[in-house]
Amino acid sequence: MASIPVPKATKLVPRTGLGAWIRALTAGSTVMAPVKDEGKSLFRELEPGEEDLIDLHTVHTVNSPKGAILPQTEALLTYQSTTDGEGGKSLRLEPTAGPRPVILFGVRPCDAAAVELFNNVFLTGDFVDDHYKSRRDGLTVVAVACRQPAKACFCTAFDLSPGGERGADVVLYDRSGPGRGTPDAGSGAFYAVAYTDKGEALLESSEAAAAGVAPVPAGEGQDLGRVVAAYRGLETPLGAKLGRVDVASKLDNLFESPYWEKVAARCISCGTCTFVCPTCYCFGVADCGAGGGGVRFRYWDSCKFPQFMLMAAGHNPRPAKKARTRQRFMHKLNYYHHRYGEYLCVGCGRCVESCPVGLHLPQVVGEVRGLEQ
Amino acid sequence: MPRKLDVKTLGQAQGALRAEARRLLTDGTVSVFLGHEEGWDGLPVAFFAATPEEAGRLVWNPLVAFNLAKYLLDRLAGEEKVGIVVNGCGSLALDRILKDHRFPRERLYVVGIPCTGLLDPEKVLALPDEERERVLEGGEAGEDLYLKRCGWCDAPNPVVYDTLIGDPVPDEPVAQEYPRVVELEAMTPEERFEHFKGLYEKCIRCFACRNVCPACNCRECSLDQWEPLWMGRSTGASEQLMYHFIRAFDVAGRCIRCGECERVCSVGIPLMELNDKFLKDISELFGVKRPHVPADIEPLGQFALEDPDLEGAV
Amino acid sequence: MNANLVGPGPSGETPVVFGGSAAAGRLLVPEVATIIDIRDETASGDVKTFKVRMDRPEAEEAWSHLPGQCAMVSVFGVGEAMISITSSPTRGWPLELSIKRVGRVTGALHDSQAGDKIGLRGPYGNRFPTEEWKGKNLLFVAGGIGLAPVRCLIDYCLAHRDQFGHVDIVYGARSPGDLCFKDCIFNRWSRQKDTTVSLTVDKGDETWTGPTALVPMFLEELGPSPKNAVAITCGPPIMIKFTLQSLAKLGFTDDQIVTTLELKMQCGVGKCGRCNIGDKYVCVDGPVFTLSQIKELPNEF
Amino acid sequence: MAGSQATERQAREVASESRPGADWEPVIVAFLCNWCSYAGADSAGTGRMVQPANVRIIRVPCSGRVNPRFIVRAFQRGADGVLVSGCHPGDCHYSTGNFYARRRLLVLKSYLEYLGIDPRRFETHWCSASEGQKWADIVRSISETVKALGPAQTLAGL
Structure with a gap:
């Protein structure tokens, strides 16, 4: 277990002050938060005045907050080609300007940790993806610890916890500690713990003070420690069933297993699992324009789509569902682990909840364990 | 000659x-049987029984909401004979594939089972444990627990089968109504535009609605093409408008009204609002009483000399 | 322009540039380059060699590639494709890219004319480990357009002629008209000391007096010795498959055989998650692999 | 599919011309059947009939070739109006193409309205090779209608 970083600051935030605090945050940044939308909870940009729509009750938004650092469609550059009177041609490329800073408010610890897994890909190696970097640099993450993990949660299977701080600048812990119940069943206040300088700045700002973000009352320090520890020690329903995921090296020898054929038969080759997943990052690049000018952008792509690997000359290395299904799970549980030393999954459980045909990672992990090598 | 098995x-x-x-698996009639088994979380998932022993894992309960017919397309190659179980709407899906000549009869x-209604798995899962068990054992379930499509179902009995398990259920014709379309039609164009814009914006374009649809069964989908690029790869309301128009129009006249597109939508877009409009219009313009039931020639694949004229129509 | 390009994510309506990272030279933003000459390589015109220069002299100066590396070539409005660099770094600018017409981007390149603007970024990927080959005999086996990445390497090795032993070039194509780089194979290379060029075609014509045989068979007939040698092979998958068998028959070990792979790529820098074979990305860990390295990867290619 | 590629390209080029402003002129994309309406438009031209210049013509083999998605695509890329014109019912060069088109476009017209697109922006006509005057009238009428409606910001602006 990774050691727990020393908090930079701790505060008490009254529930009634959340709206004002977020309003103050919106002034300088784009705030993205879970919002209730016709029965579904969705992560999206908060319009001014929507502070009270924030849904801190539903554990999983349908979509993950990854759009804040890798938007589903992100312009990379604009191009404009022109021809002068003599037929001389010119081409002008403009990289897109950096985005507005974003505050992710109310993400769950699993989603906050997922951001860190993106860093491995986009910020390491010989190439730093600066489009990603500018978004990442401008990102502040305010996570909220889970009072009661959902049925499909299994973050604990990856050494994460409902109260974990990985990837978060601030974590909000309901003062009354973990437990069942409606959003109002809490104590009416959160302990806000800043783990980074960015988080500290957020808590120490004058706007925060104006919104009622106050020091933790003297004598409550021990309670705070106990509450945070309780969140960190919380088990997740599916995580408890699954135990710690440990299949990376076993999968080394299972590439040719007939199991993949069997598990893939059910897949309908839609991209739901990859698009709702907070850790799936594969993208494509395309141009869109007319009359010699346009935009080059990248967009989420999915290894589940048959065209993902289709080459210009018509060769497709993964024409079958078996190969594509295997790719997704091998990528998360084996390839990525080889490259970066950890799994490409945070156990948020969205694939469990969203897959139209009930084909998801915990199931595959369980079944892979039972396979003969 | 169809077989009939009596059950209560x-x-x-x-x-x-x-x-x-x-x-069927023992005597070699089929080499695989498409059905459902209990999944990891208790919900039925698609299952492909390949041995007589595996047939023992098949389940049949009010949660088998998923149409299996589309899986036949995965088995086009080869000569093997395939078994499949269908209820009423499942048989419409199967008939769709058959009428589109996408799998040889x-x-x-086909094993058919008359249907007494399907429950919405999502809603049933959300029930308290005891209540859930009671309902799953065949207890009374409130109307709101049923799948939306059961509300307009007029084909509870399989329309295609070789063996029928149980007696056909009373088959009362349900007048097809489209209350939500009527509601939308009553809005101003601007209100409707805003309404649909909100719908497009929510879409994450995962293609689950397309891939689950038994009427979306082309060998190669035009939406996947690059040349011509029917739908840009960027996301946003504009391209999603194109996507949802193409999807809905391409199944117009062939949609079986199973509502699977809407059920599998992870962001909860009420897609039947788009499909139902076509069903309603086709029914009204061309006098088709049950536009969702597969016919030998679909309404938009034919014409009549006396069709209403268009010129100058507003 | 389409307002929809931001998608569900933070809107960029009031962009604030921060961190100074919005400057030119961003990773996925190419340099502007100009096609200065286009040459047909084959009789049918399905392979053309493009000579290109970058518009900014500083960018040309900053560029340095080694044999085996690739460039990401853009035709704006159409897209980007990873193309192997055909000209040896020892020959400097302009860069040469030999491209077969197969899809949208290559088609657009084939339709373009001298003077047209394209985008160029790179160089990407690993390279042929030429420093490991010092003092060794080199056997190049190529088929069709597969000579393109190898041509860069051959020129590079011949420019450092003293470092290597005998150089043997075995090249074949479907027909005499499909042989690429005619100047190199008929004139330039065979004039170098201790260098042999052996050509074959699948099917000859009235002008062809040379052998007609498939490359693997032809190779076995020539019977080059594996002793102190490295075999570099590149060509269509079916040719590679049989050439590897022939090389094995001749006694080449997996460590002595080097080839280059290609897969669909979108970023070229190991981010887009596409061109992987197992945990290796062809764009950054390849495209050059020895046969023994390839055999360690899952068989998905 | 070369035909539809050209169609899309043309639709895009047309769209990029459409810019609202003080001297705004609507852009109307017209899909004309090769055998009747295209010839009709031609005869309107050679007959020097006065007609507004808002219509961009895309020639198709038959009104039955007009996939409804062409029309939505034109709107999506910024057209202010779309026109489909083919042979009179009963006179199709391929005998029945325009009957199929009639059904499809009828459904489409109702659907466009449902989606919140002003149905007056989309018209279907039957116009034969000899009806140059009718073509000129159609063009004038739809140009006036669409001009009065103003720019179709809705779809292109999405």
Whole structure:
């Protein structure tokens, strides 16, 4: 277990002050938060005045907050080609300007940790993806610890916890500690713990003070420690069933297993699992324009789509569902682990909840364990 | 000559289904049988029984909401004969594939089970444990627990089968109504535009609605093409408008109104609002009474000399 | 322009540039380059060699590639494709890219004319480990357009002629008209000391007096010795498959055989998650692999 | 599919011309059947009939070739109006193409309205090779209608 970083600051935030605090945050940044939308909870940009729509009750938004650092469609550059009177041609490329800073408010610890897994890909190696970097640099993450993990949660299977701080600048812990119940069943206040300088700045700002973000009352320090520890020690329903995921090296020898054929038969080759997943990052690049000018952008792509690997000359290395299904799970549980030393999954459980045909990672992990090598 | 097996309850139906699948797999009538088994979380998931023993894992209960017919397209290659179980709407999906000439009837053995209604798995899962068990054992379930499509179903009995398990259920014709379309039609164009814009914006374009749809069964989907690029790869309301128009129009006249597109949508877009408009218009413009039931020639694949004229129509 | 390009994510309506990272030279933003000459390589015109220069002299100066590396070539409005660099770094600018017409981007390149603007970024990927080959005999086996990445390497090795032993070039194509780089194979290379060029075609014509045989068979007939040698092979998958068998028959070990792979790529820098074979990305860990390295990867290619 | 590629390209080029402003002129994309309406438009031209210049013509083999998605695409890329014109019912060069088109476009017209697109922006006509005057009238009428409606910001602006 990774050691727990020393908090930079701790505060008490009254529930009634959340709206004002977020309003103050919106002034300088784009705030993205879970919002209730016709029965579904969705992560999206908060319009001014929507502070009270924030849904801190539903554990999983349908979509993950990854759009804040890798938007589903992100312009990379604009191009404009022109021809002068003599037929001389010119081409002008403009990289897109950096985005507005974003505050992710109310993400769950699993989603906050997922951001860190993106860093491995986009910020390491010989190439730093600066489009990603500018978004990442401008990102502040305010996570909220889970009072009661959902049925499909299994973050604990990856050494994460409902109260974990990985990837978060601030974590909000309901003062009354973990437990069942409606959003109002809490104590009416959160302990806000800043783990980074960015988080500290957020808590120490004058706007925060104006919104009622106050020091933790003297004598409550021990309670705070106990509450945070309780969140960190919380088990997740599916995580408890699954135990710690440990299949990376076993999968080394299972590439040719007939199991993949069997598990893939059910897949309908839609991209739901990859698009709702907070850790799936594969993208494509395309141009869109007319009359010699346009935009080059990248967009989420999915290894589940048959065209993902289709080459210009018509060769497709993964024409079958078996190969594509295997790719997704091998990528998360084996390839990525080889490259970066950890799994490409945070156990948020969205694939469990969203897959139209009930084909998801915990199931595959369980079944892979039972396979003969 | 179709076989008929007598059963009285859901539990008996499940037993008869297993027995029938076992028989088919044992005597070699089929080499695989498409049905459902209990998934990791208790919900039925698609299952492909390949041995007589595996037939024992088949389940039949009010949660088998998923149409299996589309999986036949995965088995086009080869000569093997495939068994499949269908209820009423499942058989419409199957008939859709058959009428579109996308799978040969000769390679199919169909086991049909009359349907007394399907429950919405999502809603059932959310019930308290005891209540859930009671409902799953065949207890009374509130109307709101049923799948939306059961509300307009007029085909509870399989329309295609080789073996029928149980007696046909009373088959009362349901007048097809489209209340939500009527509601939307009553809005101003601007209100409707805003309404649909909100719908497009929510879409994450995962293609689940397309991929689950039994009427979306082309060999190659035009939406996947780059040349011509029917739908840009960027996301946003504009391209999503194109996507949802193409999807809905391409199944117009062939949609079986199973509502699977809407059920599998992870962001909860009420897609039947788009499909139902076509069903309603086709019904009204061309006098088709049950536009969702597969016909030999679909309404938009034919014409009549006396069709209303368009010129100058506003 | 389409307002929809931001998608569900933070809107960029009031962009604030921060961190100074919005400057030119961003990773996925190419340099502007100009096609200065286009040459047909084959009789049918399905392979053309493009000579290109970058518009900014500083960018040309900053560029340095080694044999085996690739460039990401853009035709704006159409897209980007990873193309192997055909000209040896020892020959400097302009860069040469030999491209077969197969899809949208290559088609657009084939339709373009001298003077047209394209985008160029790179160089990407690993390279042929030429420093490991010092003092060794080199056997190049190529088929069709597969000579393109190898041509860069051959020129590079011949420019450092003293470092290597005998150089043997075995090249074949479907027909005499499909042989690429005619100047190199008929004139330039065979004039170098201790260098042999052996050509074959699948099917000859009235002008062809040379052998007609498939490359693997032809190779076995020539019977080059594996002793102190490295075999570098590149060509269509079916040719590679049989050439590897022939090389094995001749006694080449997996460590002595080097080839280059290609897969669909979108970023070229190991981010887009596409061109992987197992945990290796062809764009950054490849495209050059020895046969023994390839055999360690899952068989998905 | 070369035909539809050209169609899309043309639709895009047309769209990029459409810019609202003080001297705004609507852009109307017209899909004309090769055998009747295209010839009709031609005869309107050679007959020197006065007609507004808002219509961009895309020639198709038959009105039955007009996939409804062409029309939505034109709107999506910024057209202010779309026109489909083919042979009179009964006179199709391929005998029945325009009957199929009639059904499809009828459904489409109702659907466009449902989606919140002003149905007056989309018209279907039957116009034969000899009806140059009718073509000129159609063009004038739809140009006036669409001009009065103003720019179709809705779809292109999405």
